[in-house]
Amino acid sequence: MSQMSAYRVERWTRQSAVFCALAACLLAVLALGPWIFTASITDHLTTLFIYVILAVMWNALAGYGGLISIGQQAFFGLGAYALIRLSSAGIPLYLAMLIGALLVGLLALPVGQLMLRLRGGEFAVGMWVLAELTHFLVNLDPMIQGETGTSLVALNAFAPAAARADTYWMGLLIMLALLVTVFMLLRGRVGASIQAIRDDEIAAASVGVNVGAGKRVMFILAALGTAAAGALWVTTSISFQPAAYFNIQWTAYMLFMALVGGLGTFEGPIIGAVLFFLIEAWFGATGVVYLIGLGGIALGFSIFVPRGIWGVVETRLGLRFLPVGYRLLALPGEK
Amino acid sequence: MNLLNQILQGILLGGFYALLACGLSFLFGVMRIINLAHGSLAVLAAYLLMSLINATNWPPFAGLILVLPVMALIGWALQFAVLNRSLRSGPLIPVLSTFGIAVILDNAMFQQYGANTVSLGPDIGDLAYNSWNLTSTLYIGQLDALIFATAVAALGGLQLCLTYTPIGRTIRATAEDPSVVELVGIDARKVYAMAAVISMIFAGLAGAFLGMRSSFAPYAGGPLLIFAFETVVIGGLGSLWGTLVGGIILGVAQNIGAAINPRGFLIAGHLVFLAILILRTFGGGSIFRALRRLGRPA
Numbered sequence: 001m002s003q004m005s006a007y008r009v010e011r012w013t014r015q016s017a018v019f020c021a022l023a024a025c026l027l028a029v030l031a032l033g034p035w036i037f038t039a040s041i042t043d044h045l046t047t048l049f050i051y052v053i054l055a056v057m058w059n060a061l062a063g064y065g066g067l068i069s070i071g072q073q074a075f076f077g078l079g080a081y082a083l084i085r086l087s088s089a090g091i092p093l094y095l096a097m098l099i100g101a102l103l104v105g106l107l108a109l110p111v112g113q114l115m116l117r118l119r120g121g122e123f124a125v126g127m128w129v130l131a132e133l134t135h136f137l138v139n140l141d142p143m144i145q146g147e148t149g150t151s152l153v154a155l156n157a158f159a160p161a162a163a164r165a166d167t168y169w170m171g172l173l174i175m176l177a178l179l180v181t182v183f184m185l186l187r188g189r190v191g192a193s194i195q196a197i198r199d200d201e202i203a204a205a206s207v208g209v210n211v212g213a214g215k216r217v218m219f220i221l222a223a224l225g226t227a228a229a230g231a232l233w234v235t236t237s238i239s240f241q242p243a244a245y246f247n248i249q250w251t252a253y254m255l256f257m258a259l260v261g262g263l264g265t266f267e268g269p270i271i272g273a274v275l276f277f278l279i280e281a282w283f284g285a286t287g288v289v290y291l292i293g294l295g296g297i298a299l300g301f302s303i304f305v306p307r308g309i310w311g312v313v314e315t316r317l318g319l320r321f322l323p324v325g326y327r328l329l330a331l332p333g334e335k
Numbered sequence: 336m337n338l339l340n341q342i343l344q345g346i347l348l349g350g351f352y353a354l355l356a357c358g359l360s361f362l363f364g365v366m367r368i369i370n371l372a373h374g375s376l377a378v379l380a381a382y383l384l385m386s387l388i389n390a391t392n393w394p395p396f397a398g399l400i401l402v403l404p405v406m407a408l409i410g411w412a413l414q415f416a417v418l419n420r421s422l423r424s425g426p427l428i429p430v431l432s433t434f435g436i437a438v439i440l441d442n443a444m445f446q447q448y449g450a451n452t453v454s455l456g457p458d459i460g461d462l463a464y465n466s467w468n469l470t471s472t473l474y475i476g477q478l479d480a481l482i483f484a485t486a487v488a489a490l491g492g493l494q495l496c497l498t499y500t501p502i503g504r505t506i507r508a509t510a511e512d513p514s515v516v517e518l519v520g521i522d523a524r525k526v527y528a529m530a531a532v533i534s535m536i537f538a539g540l541a542g543a544f545l546g547m548r549s550s551f552a553p554y555a556g557g558p559l560l561i562f563a564f565e566t567v568v569i570g571g572l573g574s575l576w577g578t579l580v581g582g583i584i585l586g587v588a589q590n591i592g593a594a595i596n597p598r599g600f601l602i603a604g605h606l607v608f609l610a611i612l613i614l615r616t617f618g619g620g621s622i623f624r625a626l627r628r629l630g631r632p633a
Contacts, residue, residue: 068430070371114612121369122572124430125564126612132561133605136598146598248557252438259431288446295438302432303417306424 030172034165042168046236048277049171050229053178054250055257055269055276057225060182062255063264064194065218066201067116070251071127072226074134077245078104079227080234081138087154088143094170096154097231101174105224112219116212128248135246149241152234167235174232178225179270186266190217198264249291256298262308271310338594340473345590347475349583350483351544355559356566356578357490358537363572365510365530368418368429372436373538373563375556379440380406380542381455382448388458395458395547403539410535414528437556445553455546463547482544486582489537490575497575506530565608 034042054076062068082100087093111130118126139146155163185191194214196204205211234240253276261272283290305312359373370376380402387398413436421432456463459478466476497503505526509516513523545551545559562585570581585604592603 062427066427068427070430070434114609117612117615120367120426121363121371121430122568125369125371125560126568129561129565129605129608133602133609136602136605139598252434255431255434288442291442292439292446295435295442299417299432299435299439302424302428302435303420306421306428306431 027172027176031169033168033172039161039164042164043236044277044281046164046168046171046232048273049168049175050232050236051253051257051273051277052270053171053175053225053229053232054254055261055273056175056178056182057222057229058251058254059258059261059263059265059269060218060225061222062258063262063268064186064198065215065222066197067215067219068120068124068255069127069222070124070248071129071131072222072254073246073248073250074127074131075104075108075223075226076230076233076250077131077138077242078107078134079230080240080245081141081144081230081242082227083231083234084150084152084240085143087152093152093154093158093235094166097170097174097228097235100231101224101228104227105220108220108223109216111223112216116215116219128251131246131248135242138242138246144240144242147241147243149239149244151239155235155238163235167232170235171232174225174228178221178228181221183266185217185221190214194218252294252298256294258308259298259301259306260308262310262312262314263306265308265310265314267314268308268310272308275309337472338591341590341594342587343473343475344479345587346583347479347483348586348590349579349581350479350486351541351548352562352566352582352585353579354482354486354489354537354544355541356563356570356582357486357493357575358534358541359560359563360567360570360572360575360578361493361537362530362534363567365506366418366422366527367426368422368433369564370413370418370534371430371433371560372413372440372556373534374558374560375437375440375444376406376409376535377538377542377545377559378551378553378556379409379444380539381546381551382444384543384546385453385455388455395455395543399540399543402543403536406535406539407532410531410533411528413535414531415524418531419524419527437560441554441556448553450552452550452552453546454550455543456548456550459547478544478548482548485540485544486579489540490579493533494575502529562604565604568608569611 029036030045033045037045054072058069058072061072079101082103083093083097086096086100091099115123115126115130138144144150158166186195190213193204193209193211194217196207196209197211197214201211230245234245257272257276258269259272260275261270262268279294280290283293301308307315355374355377359370362368362370362373383405384395384398384402387393387401388395391398417432417436418429421428462478462481464476465478466474467480468474495503497507505516505521506529509521509523509526513526516526517523541559545555566578566581566585568581569584570577570579584607588607589600589604592599592601592606595603
């Protein structure tokens with residue numbers, strides 16, 4: 001104990017306090033969004049919010065839960081589908097979005113129970129099979145009419161400008177809520193166990209961490225958040241064609257953003273999402289070449305920089321903008 | 336009687352799935368890696384064969400003499416350039432890197448060959464449609480029979496090789512424990528490369544047969560990987576003859592599903608896969624224990 005007393009545990013650093021203040025300022029500006037930005041910028045930012053949600057959710061699953069899934073498009077598609085169904089049943093659009101995401105999260109409970117029995121690559125492809133099955137089952141719904149799809153009729157009740165602004169705020173709100181949730185999870189008791197699982201699953205289990213519970217929490221959170229992103233996406237693009245939503249490209253994007261930004265870091269996937277957003281804006285029009293490039297960058301990062309951009313920055317410079325970890329400081333004079 | 340024929344066709348289809356899956360299963364058994372690019376690499380082999388045939392007018396089976404060694408080389412390169420490096424960063428990184436390869440390959444093939452579906456069927460003449468009629472409604476396609484026989488021969492050959500040859504023993508030992516094998520002076524990386532080579536030769540064979548028995552397109556790799564994976568899981572991961580059993584179960588399920596509903600082919604396959612998973616999860620039993628043992632990181 002005398003050894004221990006020579007240290008104190010620090011969670012908030014001056015650096016992270018400054019950063020959080022800056023982030024709060026940025027959020028305050030973003031909150032004014034539709035009033036100060038043009039329609040086009042507002043739309044683009046909404047897209048960016050959705051990308052951030054997707055990246056952060058995939059990172060929650062892969063980076064913290066140690067679960068790489070190739071089938072997250074299942075939840076993306078289900079979120080969109082749930083919104084279509086619930087809003088056509090008369091539930092107000094933006095309420096339906098939340099209820100739909102919660103329902104998908106609820107569905108993830110039994111699904112996780114089953115899929116989490118699979119390990120490593122098995123889980124990855126098993127989720128893909130699940131996504132394919134979900135796709136076909138949604139296609140069987142007469143309202144969706146197979147691959148023809150349908151559109152979000154409830155949007156007709158809104159004026160275009162109002163719908164744009166509301167969707168923007170909804171996106172910002174959901175993104176913020178999910179970021180705060182991940183942040184609180186990581187700071188809390190679950191977070192300590194989840195970060196232990198990330199670092200070494202077997203070692204974590206051997207010191208009494210409930211590995212299964214930590215993974216289940218991340219699985220459900222990722223399902224819920226990804227579903228919310230799907231619901232937001234259908235609100236921005238209006239039409240729902242199953243093949244476009246239950247498409248593995250969504251998982252490819254998530255993987256790219258989280259891997260390039262930095263798996264298992266809080267800030268990494270956000271950086272990855274911004275990067276992906278910029279790359280798409282500049283090169284998206286080149287189509288196939290752009291996709292080959294994305295695959296190439298992901299491959300390069302997985303081989304040479306598996307920690308991602310933020311992982312490297314964090315270890316090299318000791319930067320940590322958000323206080324999700326612990327820092328041990330020696331107390332002077334007590335030695 | 337029609338249902339009986341569907342089942343027969345399903346069994347024959349199972350041979351194709353076994354050929355497709357055993358490379359995936361074998362690589363997993365040795366390296367504990369699920370190669371997400373396996374399906375795309377099989378499609379690549381089909382395209383390579385097609386390009387070769389178009390350029391030289393060789394018959395497809397002669398073309399295999401060139402395509403299979405190319406696939407073997409690809410397997411060797413894959414191991415040293417990608418799998419080996421990404422394995423060092425942990426067991427999950429190969430999943431990411433092989434997925435990256437799949438994305439690159441699929442889109443590169445689209446860029447090179449366009450969106451059209453193509454087939455090698457016209458190049459093999461009568462073999463594509465000749466069949467032996469057992470009864471008026473029951474028939475066995477000659478190509479399907481050839482594929483099934485190839486699958487059995489390939490699985491048997493691999494089994495014999497693993498059991499009786501020195502290299503087979505080395506591969507088995509490395510699969511058990513790579514670090515102990517290194518103690519007795521064997522380079523595990525080379526053994527892994529050998530496994531990748533064998534896996535890619537199987538993928539090449541499966542790709543060639545894919546081209547002959549049906550049509551294919553640049554993005555066919557994803558669905559192929561799913562079929563291969565379902566086959567492997569149904570039959571038991573890492574088990575060679577299990578892939579034949581798994582392939583047959585999957586093929587029969589798909590064909591029965593197709594008989595029930597036009598969209599039932601894929602749905603039935605996925606449902607059988609999930610049913611087996613549920614059985615493994617809640618039924619316990621020896622299959623599940625064996626899989627747990629296999630899935631445990633070394």
